[in-house]
Amino acid sequence: MSRIVTTDGRIDWFQILTDLNRLGVPVSSVSQQTRIPKSTILGWKQGAEPKHADGELLIDLWIGLIGNNRHQAPRTSSWRSMAAPSRPEPAMPTPRPLRPVEDQKEMLPEGLRQKWAELLAARRTARNDGDAKEAERLCQHGLGFLSALFMTNQISHMARDDLREALINS
Numbered sequence: 001m002s003r004i005v006t007t008d009g010r011i012d013w014f015q016i017l018t019d020l021n022r023l024g025v026p027v028s029s030v031s032q033q034t035r036i037p038k039s040t041i042l043g044w045k046q047g048a049e050p051k052h053a054d055g056e057l058l059i060d061l062w063i064g065l066i067g068n069n070r071h072q073a074p075r076t077s078s079w080r081s082m083a084a085p086s087r088p089e090p091a092m093p094t095p096r097p098l099r100p101v102e103d104q105k106e107m108l109p110e111g112l113r114q115k116w117a118e119l120l121a122a123r124r125t126a127r128n129d130g131d132a133k134e135a136e137r138l139c140q141h142g143l144g145f146l147s148a149l150f151m152t153n154q155i156s157h158m159a160r161d162d163l164r165e166a167l168i169n170s
Contacts, residue, residue, distance in 0.1 A: 009076035011055065013044040016062050016074060023065055033061055056157075060150070064143045067168055069161050107159035108149070116163070119145070120170045127170075142167040 020030060027045070031038040034057040036050075041058075044050050050058065059070055108116055119142050126135035143164060150160040 010049070011059070012074040012076045013050065013055075013058070014047070016058060017041065017045050019066060019074070020062060025061075025065065030058070030061065034058060060147065063164065064147060067139075067143075069165055070157075107155060107163060109154055112149075116142075116145075120167065123167065123170050139167060 017027065017030065021027070025033075027038055027041050030036075031041055034041075034054070036054055036057065040050075040054070044058075049055075059073055062068075062073065063070060106113075119138060123135055123138040123142070126132075126138060146155070146160050146163050146167070149155045150157065155163070
């Protein structure tokens, strides 16, 4: 008797675009933000795969607006039968454990570490004081700060993800 199992697949671009649309970001705005033609993005929504760099831009936009990290991006499920022998599926890498915030600021350029520490402290204070609006404003400011550093190659994507996680959880 054969058994059907699901395995994690590729990024679900349809779901990424649907999530953005639910937040009020239509395909036309995604196109403007990423400078990728609208027709190309619509192709992704219908099942096409983006180029790596274009996919990274879309994931960065999704992460910035949703607040998740890249390991939480929606993935498609692929179906396969267990009846026939097949190659073992490679294991998905486990996300790196989050380092303490003090260590994470070491990922930033020297001149920006103090600003980062102040931003995290202000966000924690706003959350502790119950000021959700200010905490969210500071979070969005921090996400923009990290995106700018990443886009100008001042931090790696792994550093960006770790710092983003620290910001969201602060």
